Amino acid sequence: MIVAVTGVILVLFVIGHLLGNLQIFLGPEWINSYAQHLRDLGGFLWAIRLFLLIAVLLHIYYTIWLAIENRRARGSYREREPVKASFASRHMAMSGLIILAFIFYHLAHFTVRVTDPRFALLKADPLNRYDVYSMMVYGFQNVIVSAFYVLAMFLLALHLSHGASSFFQSLGLNDKKLTPRLARIGRVVAWLIFIGYTSIPVAVLLGLVKPAQQL
Numbered sequence: 001m002i003v004a005v006t007g008v009i010l011v012l013f014v015i016g017h018l019l020g021n022l023q024i025f026l027g028p029e030w031i032n033s034y035a036q037h038l039r040d041l042g043g044f045l046w047a048i049r050l051f052l053l054i055a056v057l058l059h060i061y062y063t064i065w066l067a068i069e070n071r072r073a074r075g076s077y078r079e080r081e082p083v084k085a086s087f088a089s090r091h092m093a094m095s096g097l098i099i100l101a102f103i104f105y106h107l108a109h110f111t112v113r114v115t116d117p118r119f120a121l122l123k124a125d126p127l128n129r130y131d132v133y134s135m136m137v138y139g140f141q142n143v144i145v146s147a148f149y150v151l152a153m154f155l156l157a158l159h160l161s162h163g164a165s166s167f168f169q170s171l172g173l174n175d176k177k178l179t180p181r182l183a184r185i186g187r188v189v190a191w192l193i194f195i196g197y198t199s200i201p202v203a204v205l206l207g208l209v210k211p212a213q214q215l
């Protein structure tokens, strides 16, 4: 239950964050003002950050605990992986760990801004706000950085697509017709999230989104 509920909290964040980021396609005015509004939340922003951090820690702690319990329940002999286990289900730990590594890198990249020396050279936008728009564009002009983002988003979608079916099982929803249908919707949402996030570095690399200021 805890893994399922914290999973839903994190997915809601991922969807909200995606909608915020997609404003890059509406221009610097939109996304810079959105980022400024978030920063203006002050103490409330820190409360949200703390809430998300607790959700991530609980999600990881209880998945490790579940994995240990499952192994113990299987007994001492080595059983083969069930034939039906999908690629996504067998790689939950691997995808989860790479997503965690991505989040550390991503915070250093765009929140603390210590990985790209060019970000420090960016001037404020005409309304004296930090130019998040140009930061994102310059950030994704680096092919290796963009490739890592796309890989992380792919693993995130894989993780979410399996998480969707586990979620309904955890809630004890075992309806023959409804459960597979809901799991299918979950998988579609996971891959829409992938397309949404990936569209940003891809658009930058294709030159469809250009920086608002020159360095």
Ligand code: HEM
Residues within 6 Å of the ligand: 014, 017, 021, 035, 049, 099, 103, 106, 107, 110, 111, 132, 136, 149, 153, 156, 197, 198, 200, 201
């Ligand atoms: C193309 C993909 C993504 C882009 C362009 C992007 C963009 C950004 C930007 C610009 C910020 C800094 C906001 C600011 O300080 O003004 C940020 C913060 C953050 N992003 Fe992302 N992001 C992406 C994917 C993700 C994903 C997949 C996750 C989680 C799985 C994530 C989690 C976070 C977190 C936790 C923060 C810190 C929020 C805070 O300030 O507390 N991001 N992102």
